Amino acid sequence: MTSAQTLTADAPLPEVAGTEKLLLTLVGLGLLLLLPATFDADAQRAHWCFFAALGLISVGTLSWAGWKYGRKPPGVHHHNLWQRASTSRGAVAWVTGIVLTGFYVILYWFSSPDDQGNYGPLNQLVHALDPFSQWLRGRPSDQWFLYGTFYTLAILVMGVRGLLKYRHSPYHLIRTGSLMFFQLGFAFLLPGLLLAFQRPEFYFSYFWPLKQDYLFPDTVGYLLKDGGPALGVFMVFWTAVISFVGVPVLTYFFGKRWYCSWVCGCGGLAETAGDPYRQLSDKSRTAWKWEVRIIYSVLVIIVLLTALLWVGASGAVPALAIVTQPLSQAYGFVIGALFAGVIGVGFYPLMGARVWCRFGCPMAAYLGLLQKHFSRFRITTNGAQCISCGNCSNVCEMGIDVKQYAQRGEPIIRASCVGCGMCSTACPRGVLNLENGPRENRYQGSQLIHADSLRILS
Amino acid sequence: MHLVLIGNGITGVTCALTARQLRPDARITLVSAESAHHFSRPALMYVYLGHMRYQDIKPYEDWFWAENRLELVHATATGLDTAAKTVQLDNGSVLTYDKLLLATGSRGRRGSWPGSELAGVQTFVTLPDLELLTRDTRQGVQQAVIVGGGLIGVELAEMLAAKGMAVTMLIRDARYWGAILPAEEAALVQRQLDAHHIVTRYETELEEILADENGRVRAVRTTTGEELPCQWLGLAIGVEPNLDLARAGGLETDKGVLVNEFLQTSAPEVYAAGDCAQLRAPAAGEVAVEQLWYTGRQQGETVAYALCGTAPRPYRRGTWFNSAKFFDLEYQTYGRVPAEPDAGEHSFCWQHPTRNALLRINFRADTLAVTGLNVLGLRQRHDTWAAWLQAGTPVTEVLANLGTANFDPEFFRQHEKAIVAQFNQQFPQHAVQLRRRKGLFRV
Numbered sequence: 075m076t077s078a079q080t081l082t083a084d085a086p087l088p089e090v091a092g093t094e095k096l097l098l099t100l101v102g103l104g105l106l107l108l109l110p111a112t113f114d115a116d117a118q119r120a121h122w123c124f125f126a127a128l129g130l131i132s133v134g135t136l137s138w139a140g141w142k143y144g145r146k147p148p149g150v151h152h153h154n155l156w157q158r159a160s161t162s163r164g165a166v167a168w169v170t171g172i173v174l175t176g177f178y179v180i181l182y183w184f185s186s187p188d189d190q191g192n193y194g195p196l197n198q199l200v201h202a203l204d205p206f207s208q209w210l211r212g213r214p215s216d217q218w219f220l221y222g223t224f225y226t227l228a229i230l231v232m233g234v235r236g237l238l239k240y241r242h243s244p245y246h247l248i249r250t251g252s253l254m255f256f257q258l259g260f261a262f263l264l265p266g267l268l269l270a271f272q273r274p275e276f277y278f279s280y281f282w283p284l285k286q287d288y289l290f291p292d293t294v295g296y297l298l299k300d301g302g303p304a305l306g307v308f309m310v311f312w313t314a315v316i317s318f319v320g321v322p323v324l325t326y327f328f329g330k331r332w333y334c335s336w337v338c339g340c341g342g343l344a345e346t347a348g349d350p351y352r353q354l355s356d357k358s359r360t361a362w363k364w365e366v367r368i369i370y371s372v373l374v375i376i377v378l379l380t381a382l383l384w385v386g387a388s389g390a391v392p393a394l395a396i397v398t399q400p401l402s403q404a405y406g407f408v409i410g411a412l413f414a415g416v417i418g419v420g421f422y423p424l425m426g427a428r429v430w431c432r433f434g435c436p437m438a439a440y441l442g443l444l445q446k447h448f449s450r451f452r453i454t455t456n457g458a459q460c461i462s463c464g465n466c467s468n469v470c471e472m473g474i475d476v477k478q479y480a481q482r483g484e485p486i487i488r489a490s491c492v493g494c495g496m497c498s499t500a501c502p503r504g505v506l507n508l509e510n511g512p513r514e515n516r517y518q519g520s521q522l523i524h525a526d527s528l529r530i531l532s
Numbered sequence: 533m534h535l536v537l538i539g540n541g542i543t544g545v546t547c548a549l550t551a552r553q554l555r556p557d558a559r560i561t562l563v564s565a566e567s568a569h570h571f572s573r574p575a576l577m578y579v580y581l582g583h584m585r586y587q588d589i590k591p592y593e594d595w596f597w598a599e600n601r602l603e604l605v606h607a608t609a610t611g612l613d614t615a616a617k618t619v620q621l622d623n624g625s626v627l628t629y630d631k632l633l634l635a636t637g638s639r640g641r642r643g644s645w646p647g648s649e650l651a652g653v654q655t656f657v658t659l660p661d662l663e664l665l666t667r668d669t670r671q672g673v674q675q676a677v678i679v680g681g682g683l684i685g686v687e688l689a690e691m692l693a694a695k696g697m698a699v700t701m702l703i704r705d706a707r708y709w710g711a712i713l714p715a716e717e718a719a720l721v722q723r724q725l726d727a728h729h730i731v732t733r734y735e736t737e738l739e740e741i742l743a744d745e746n747g748r749v750r751a752v753r754t755t756t757g758e759e760l761p762c763q764w765l766g767l768a769i770g771v772e773p774n775l776d777l778a779r780a781g782g783l784e785t786d787k788g789v790l791v792n793e794f795l796q797t798s799a800p801e802v803y804a805a806g807d808c809a810q811l812r813a814p815a816a817g818e819v820a821v822e823q824l825w826y827t828g829r830q831q832g833e834t835v836a837y838a839l840c841g842t843a844p845r846p847y848r849r850g851t852w853f854n855s856a857k858f859f860d861l862e863y864q865t866y867g868r869v870p871a872e873p874d875a876g877e878h879s880f881c882w883q884h885p886t887r888n889a890l891l892r893i894n895f896r897a898d899t900l901a902v903t904g905l906n907v908l909g910l911r912q913r914h915d916t917w918a919a920w921l922q923a924g925t926p927v928t929e930v931l932a933n934l935g936t937a938n939f940d941p942e943f944f945r946q947h948e949k950a951i952v953a954q955f956n957q958q959f960p961q962h963a964v965q966l967r968r969r970k971g972l973f974r975v
Contacts, residue, residue, distance in 0.1 A: 076663045076666045076667050077663070078567065078586045078659060078663070079585075079586060079587070081579050081580070081585070081586050081662060081663065081666055082579050082580075082582055082584070082585045082586065084666050084667070084670060085579070085580050085581075085582060085666050085669075085670070085695070086666075086669050086670050086671070086673075086695045086696075087582075087695070088694070088695050088696035089696055147724075147727045147728070147859075147860055148860065149859070149860030150860070152581070152582075152583040153581050153582055153583070153694045154581070154582035154694075155582055155583060156582050156583070156584060156585050156588075157582040158582075242860070243941065243944075244941075244942075244943035244944055244945070245941045245942050245943050245944070247943075248943055353584075357588075358593060359593060359595070454939075456911070456913060456914045456915075456939055457853070457913070457914020457915050457918065458826060458829075458853065458914060459826075459853065459855050459864070459914055461572060461574040461575070461825050461855075462542075462572040462575070462591040463572045463574055463575035463578060463589060464572060464575055464578075464584055464588045464589045464590075464591070465575075465578060465583060465584065467588070468583065468584050468588050477591060481591055495941060498941050499941075502857040502862070503855040503856075503857065503862070503864075504855065504862050504864055504911035504939060507911070507939050507940075507941060508941065508942060520914065520915055521915065522850075522914060522915060522918055523829075524550075524833060
């Protein structure tokens, strides 16, 4: 018997075609091959398994995406999202979530090398990348290089999937291309090359307070020393200028999207590998309340911590020396590793891809305050055309209940909006548009619909 | 004061929200037989498609109603006593009202074909319709037939085709939505139907519905004598007002519940709005019964003023607008664009040579005032067009500033130059210089 609550689950599902099964089997085989790559006692064989696994996963996913989206007319492809176990918190999603979370736990806390250069459970995977690491970075691989390779590969492969899926929208084509470019160039190749030239491994696409330690006294000292007089100074200068000048200026003109869904690596993974999970974010008012409580607390903590570290480093308050180090380590553990990594990515298949960006990222909080109060950016709603269907809210990975604004004819000006543009794409009536306009009358709604001022969002 | 609103669709709910603002002290009760909470009717299709779950198509979270002191009753109103000012509910209780609104909406027309009561034959308007559709197509439906070439018909076609069923549409007109769309627009929609493998039979109607041994539809026979096997049949030939309660209360009805311009029925303190209402004297060029989300919302707002007794306003539909999506093709219309242009009007139609994009502007031949716009595959700004249409802006002025009405996302191809070039070729006596393109730094 069908009830309103089980309607979606009870709707028929089209049969999965043989080709699709075959291509997904390739991906599955690739994932399985990671087991012998990790555990096979024969190191040589394990390495071959590793590259076969990456090959199968990449080729399988790309072929699947080409088959799935390339053959269909361009358009919005959200059929059966809430029916497939993989994208609706079904068994597949739980397994994926547990595996991802497990990987992060091992990566962060059980894969530091011992004095024999043994990287724990990830040892064989790390060493399989030695030749590549030597070529790129002029040094052997380590667990972070393995992670960076996986991460970049995920953004590139799933990025191509995104390019195919959203090929009808130039906005998504350019934005996805930008994310792939910044990840590959600025967050993978360039830091590797810097290492090859005996320079600090520096990420030009990450800034304080997301990359919190870039403005910590220790890191600044290290960059100035190891980066050399020209490059080291430039790196510190770059961080400070972007964090304090670039961010406000760019956010004034374009909203926080210039960073969160065009440049940032966390956003890059969310927009590509996380795209199948965007509908899972919680749109409730309760979730919004928690979001505000948590994310601004993280921002306050990191600002205070950074200030405290500088005071400590100045030596003005000698007693501080005892607390600053443990505090900075605690922040790195709780926020940097547990929140951003384990929860942020591990929970993709259960809570959507922007858990970190929405609830935890201090950079997003900082950009968000600027976007809300000092920006020309808004999402305009088109007159009275909204039909309250909810597609916009559904695809909002940041959990904004977009339709609350659209059905009242009001522009959407929210600190959390990362400007991915998916609400505009998914809207079946062409109601939403991301715009940079004058700040005067930015909140002005349409005259064609009479907004109710009842308690909706309080 | 107790306001009782029968129906929690867009009309009833808009009325409730407006009334709550006008009369913070009023007791407001919303009665619905269909669902415990308000949901978006045009979004039902997305639940079936798996884009969203039922809870995702509710425009307000469940706490909203109690916080705004809107009482919800999930029951069928079976009786109405306008003298005693009471409504009887099927759960045995009786509601006493000071003012009553009937916003009972409409149901799908079933026609009178032999076999229209068979299993696997249904309309698609309500939540129970969706529940039935979900049950009946869950298994064993390879072929489906849809009768009717309008908005519900094309929605059903998209829903079923997405689930792997072979869909055939029987359409009375010679082209898709022939009563509304001009030929070029219909041809572009046809491209969508073809691309999604929907079989269309034009100038063809349903003759008879054939049953299998279990009393389920197994095929239909068409007026062209063809027999099409199908395990499911959708009747999308329009909707008709739900009048049961109005009739039970002895209200004057015709096609709908008859109302004056304040949406008042023949009984004192009883009003009707939305799909179920029929205007006794519609304005020139407007219809008496209009079954549309947007007009339902407007009437719900208008009637709230009458219910609250604070400066009742007559219903004014204002400048027409509508929108839809045909598979991957978006449609927006502002003003009036009849299937064939009226006498004294020019109809300028631009179409991209290869892509799915079309823009049509109708304008007066004498004053050049724009009267209507159709766009397919393009987005146009509602507020801008409403102002142009309201003011009777000359088409030359509109085209020169067409960029200001462009509502397509950033980086989308801009067609204003090509549109103006074609216009100048077609109407050299009114040649236009394009003044504004859309930019990245302005609205």
